[in-house]
Amino acid sequence: MSDSNITVVQTGSHIGRPADQRATLKGLGLNKIGRKSSVKNTPENRGMIKKVAHLVRVVESQ
Numbered sequence: 624m625s626d627s628n629i630t631v632v633q634t635g636s637h638i639g640r641p642a643d644q645r646a647t648l649k650g651l652g653l654n655k656i657g658r659k660s661s662v663k664n665t666p667e668n669r670g671m672i673k674k675v676a677h678l679v680r681v682v683e684s685q
Contacts, residue, residue: 627664627683633657635678647675 633653652660
C-alpha cells in the first residue's frame with residue numbers, strides 16, 4: 624500500500640477555512656486551486672486528505 628502514490632488536486636479555496644485545514648493543505652503540498660501534488664499512499668496522508676476532502680480531489684496514480 625505504501626509503495627504507491629496518490630495524486631491530489633486542489634479544487635477549493637483555503638480562504639475562510641480554519642487554520643488547521645490551511646495547514647493540512649500546505650502539508651499536502653497544495654496552496655492554489657488547480658495545483659497537483661503527489662504524496663505517498665500512507666494512513667497519515669489518507670487522514671489528511673479525509674480532513675480536507677471537500678477541498679481536494681484524489682486521483683490514484685501508479
